[in-house]
Structures are given as C-alpha cells and as structure tokens.
Amino acid sequence: MTGQVTTVDGRVAGRRGQATRQKLLDCLGKMLGSAPYRDVKVIDVARKAGTSPATFYQYFPDVEAAVLEIAEETLRESAGLSELVEGRTWAGKAGWRTAEDLVDGFVAFWRKHDAILRVIDLGAAEGDRRFVRIRTRVQGAVAKPLADSIDELRTRGRATEQTAPPVALAGSLVTMLAAVTAQPKSLQALGAKQADLRPALALLLYLGVTGRKPTTR
Structure with a gap:
C-alpha cells in the first residue's frame, strides 16, 4: 500500500495503524476464499486479525x-498485465510464445486473486457500478493493448x-480467458483435462488475434 492512510474520521494513521489496517485487509482477503463475502462479519475479520471490531x-x-479496498488493490496490480501484450510480436514461433505467455500470465494473476475477482464478478453482475468499473479496467489492462495489436x-x-x-x-478473447480460468472444475467435469486447457487457450487466442494457424516449432 502506498500513499497516506487515514482513519474513517480523517486522522492520518501512523506506521502501526497502517500495519493494523493492512492486516485486517489480508485477513479479510483470506476469508473471501472460503466464505461468501456477504456472510463475512466485522467481528469475524477482527477476531482473525487479533483485534477488535472497534479497531x-x-x-x-x-x-x-x-x-472494495482489496478490489482496488487488485485493480492497481492488474496494470502489469499490459506488459504481456505491449511490444510483443505475433509472428512465427515468437508469436506462439506470446500467446502462451499471455495465457500463463493471465491465469497466474486470476488464480492469485481468485477470491476477490469472484466478488467483483458478482457485484458487476448485479449492476453495482463500483464493481463494474473495476471489472472493466482489470480486463481492459489486456483487452486494450490486445485490440491495438490486432489493429x-x-x-x-x-x-x-x-x-x-x-x-x-x-x-471477447479476454472474457474467454477469464471465464475458463474462473471455472476449471466445471470444464473438468465435462471431461476437459487441466493440462489441455493451456494449449487450447493459447491456440484460440492466437487464432483470434492473427486468424492464422500458429507456428509452434
């Protein structure tokens, strides 16, 4: 976390206060991985962080x-996804590596932030403009440079x-990547092996961008 951190009443938090605030966010982030966020209570987060609801x-x-603070942190980190596309070539073997690297980087990001991204998806699906904005910008970190590459x-x-x-x-390609990454168990239930999803996504991505059969060797 960077920049000045303030309390709800506008006071500037000191180093200890900042650490406490971050610990609360970290604990909440872990809890989102095992429980619907609307079922998470303040007292549960405080207890897990070793502090009180008043804190x-x-x-x-x-x-x-x-x-929403965790979602904003995830949004800031998503800016790095643009590097998977910007300045990369889609020609020949190097183009196939670009597709593979994009799939690997995108999947790694999605899995790292799976819990909060599911919350963002839910909020966006319900029409909450705050979550819609975050969802749009996270996907835009890849979709915008990818559109430039296609053009x-x-x-x-x-x-x-x-x-x-x-x-x-x-x-559409970025939405496909997000959907497949978010629903691996559903695809496995249909008979798709986890090991087959990476090359399948890379192939569809490469075909979508170039319209050509990839050169993999």
Whole structure:
C-alpha cells in the first residue's frame, strides 16, 4: 500500500495503524476464499486479525468498504498485465510464445486473486457500478493493448481479413480467458483435462488475434 492512510474520521494513521489496517485487509482477503463475502462479519475479520471490531471501524465503515479496498488493490496490480501484450510480436514461433505467455500470465494473476475477482464478478453482475468499473479496467489492462495489436496486424497485412472490430474481438478473447480460468472444475467435469486447457487457450487466442494457424516449432 502506498500513499497516506487515514482513519474513517480523517486522522492520518501512523506506521502501526497502517500495519493494523493492512492486516485486517489480508485477513479479510483470506476469508473471501472460503466464505461468501456477504456472510463475512466485522467481528469475524477482527477476531482473525487479533483485534477488535472497534479497531476495524477505525479504518472501514463496513465489510463492503474493505472489500472494495482489496478490489482496488487488485485493480492497481492488474496494470502489469499490459506488459504481456505491449511490444510483443505475433509472428512465427515468437508469436506462439506470446500467446502462451499471455495465457500463463493471465491465469497466474486470476488464480492469485481468485477470491476477490469472484466478488467483483458478482457485484458487476448485479449492476453495482463500483464493481463494474473495476471489472472493466482489470480486463481492459489486456483487452486494450490486445485490440491495438490486432489493429496493427491488420494494417500491416499480417493477419487474415476478419470482420469483427479489434475491440470487440479483443474483449471477447479476454472474457474467454477469464471465464475458463474462473471455472476449471466445471470444464473438468465435462471431461476437459487441466493440462489441455493451456494449449487450447493459447491456440484460440492466437487464432483470434492473427486468424492464422500458429507456428509452434
């Protein structure tokens, strides 16, 4: 966490206060992995953090405010996903590696933040504009540079002619990555092996971006 941290009543938190606030967020983040966030109570978070509800309320008005703080932290970290696309080539063997690296990096990020991303998805699906904004920007960290890559490939004649606009195509590909990463057990129940999902996603990603069969060797 960077920048000045204040309490609910506007006081600047000292080093100890900042550490307590972060511990509350860390404990809440872990609890979201095992319980629906609406079932998480302030007293439960405080107890897990080894403090009191009164201390929790010094930093957050309620659990939802703390959840949104975790979501904002995840959003800030998602900016690094752009590096998986920007400046990367989609030509030849290097292009296939770009697709694989993007899948690996995206999946790693999604799994690391799985609990809060599920909460963001829920809030966005219910129409909460705060969660919709965060969800849009997280996916946009990949979708925007990917759309630029698709547009550049078409301009240079290095992608087959496709009718879908770059933004729509990139957005669909990123949504596919998110959906598959978020629902591995459902796909496994249908008979898809976990080991097969990575190359399948890389293939669909490469085909979607270039419209060409990848060169893997």
